[in-house]
Amino acid sequence: MNIKILDTTLRDGEQTPGVSLTSLEKLRIANKLDEIGVEYIEAGSAITSEGERESIKQITSQNFNAEILSFSRPLTVDIDYCLDCDVDGVNLVVPTSELHIHEKLNITNEKLIDLSNNAVDYCKDHGLIVELSAEDASRSDTDFLKTVYLNAINHGADRICVCDTVGILTPDSSYELYSQLNDLPVPIACHCHNDFGLAVANTLAALKGGASEIHTTINGIGERAGNTSFEECVVSIDRLLPQFSTNVKINEIYDISKLVARSTGVYIQPNKAIVGENAFAHESGIHSDGVIKNSATYEPITPELVGRKRKFILGKHMGTHGLDNKLKELGLNVDEIQLKQICDDIKDLADKGKKITDVDLQVIADNVLEINHEDRIKLDEVTVVSGNKIMPTASVKITIDDDEILNAGVGLGPVDASINALNDLELFKDVNLIEYHVDSITGGTDAFIDVIIKLQQGDKVVSARATESDIIKASVKAYVAGVNRLLRD
Structure with a gap:
């Protein structure tokens, strides 16, 4: 009928x-x-x-x-x-x-x-x-x-x-x-x-x-x-x-x-049947593996039937099959050892309460695969002194092209002081911090901090991020990562 x-x-x-x-x-x-x-x-x-x-x-x-x-x-x-x-x-x-x-x-x-x-x-x-x-x-x-x-x-x-x-x-x-x-x-x-x-x-x-x-x-x-x-x-x-x-x-x-x-303006709950964003999304390793082999294992209908696409979600429940599929979508081919390392790094971040995005995956994969580059600058140590009557002072130890360098700087706050300690160095000249964004990704005083920055040097603009429990270390790591990217570009 x-x-x-x-x-x-x-x-x-x-x-x-x-x-x-x-x-x-x-x-x-x-x-x-x-x-x-x-x-x-x-x-x-x-x-x-x-x-x-x-x-x-x-x-x-x-x-x-x-x-x-x-x-x-x-x-x-x-x-x-x-x-x-x-x-x-x-x-x-x-x-x-x-x-x-x-x-x-x-x-x-x-x-x-x-x-x-x-x-x-x-x-x-x-x-x-x-x-x-x-x-x-x-x-x-x-x-x-x-x-x-x-x-x-x-x-x-x-x-x-x-x-x-x-x-x-x-x-x-x-x-x-x-x-x-x-x-x-x-x-x-x-x-x-x-x-x-x-x-x-x-x-x-x-x-x-x-x-x-x-x-x-x-x-x-x-x-x-x-x-x-x-x-x-x-x-x-x-x-x-x-x-x-x-x-x-x-x-x-x-x-x-x-x-x-x-x-x-009435938006759809993520787990809504058929049209919710999670309706054809898979994170579990068992599910992802099954769907890759035969979608009917964990999907009653194909996403294409209703104009959708399947998604593999990055997180601590994921397995290597779903991750490998996601990496291939990004044009990245890895061997078994690299795949396991990327998977472990993702799970480590997820265990800290971090929601893993495609940007995070690309950064993690980039670090594991060392695609087309080797970072010239490596952060070794950050030390900050600050108090009611003490101007925030930071010393930063980094390695540039195998040379260890220790430099200090002062600023309005500990993060500002740390960045100023880097900006005195030649490789950091003419680098402008044009955006700085901080998110607490877990609760409590031991919360993990996600720092996202945008840097500009001449007509080049790059973004970088770092996640740590220490906001100063996260900020400096993100800044160093951004400068390394500018140097590569």
Whole structure:
């Protein structure tokens, strides 16, 4: 069975706290939704504001393949605004639980049915497609729910939708509810919320119960804990439910995920399924080795399926197979002894709480392989004297081209004094420290310090870094490393 998708990123998704999309952002997202094969796009809620209506009009003017809908209450004023936006249809939302009918609307069940029927009549009289969504359907009496649906269908509703408004269904109860409704003569849609983290599971169970349409948002954004995740549902249907299919271009899922994240400012948790940055990342040596030999060992799908790339993460859990693969990506070939040394150096840094980056890997590999150079300057020792009444004074012992040199300097602080002791030497002339950045990479008074500097000499600019428990030693090591790089360049 082919499953249709109504994406409500632009309406329910935009109700995420703190999110407000511009007309241009909405148009870009709608364009991408249409491009990747979504059948129905809920472009917004026309009653909301003039700006919202202008956004919807921009989308309806594009002649997309997708059906464009607006959210609407069962009120003539809402429907008129929808008509003014030239939408194809409405997502007509009608509360059906006792709580919503009596406490929120303060009307009777009979009045609710009349309200629903009259709204459907008005929509159909004006040429609109109607999908009638029962709000809080999962907490509604099933017999009454069915009565509302049958009345709406008799008045011309084209589709119906069961809304789990506060996300209280479980996969079992979802399947049971849809099984009780699957004899209705129009397509049934599923609209789930993720309050208990079950939106995707409940949606998949609804399909097995008889639903033929699902409501989703990109990245699962939405009020409270969000809505059913588009990407998780689509890929699950494609790979786990062979009896169902969608028209979505799966290889473009990551692109639209990133587009929505950038537009909304709601960024994706690293371990989120399918689109999270860690979804296809491997650090464990056992996992990396297995994936290199056959990706199916530790990946249920290939990253390329959804427009992603696999990553091997540098850290203390890594093994030599993943490291060797990473080095080859950087164009570095090593023998077994060099590979083990690089691996040990990385693990040593990681044990100190350092997050290992590609820059760190290149520096470590450079040191182990001694690629195309031998450093002219080697730091042997740094000694600093400082106090309340003593100007900070540093003595630095270095080796330049096999000659040991001891020099001293003073400065405003111990780091400044140490750098000044070096700057008196000929090789350090005309070197300018243009950036100096310090990070504490572990906690406590014994924290490891990561120093990153940028040096300039003439028109040459280089960066260097060093990590030590002593900020003075780290600063001097980074400075010496930078000058060595300038000399090589």
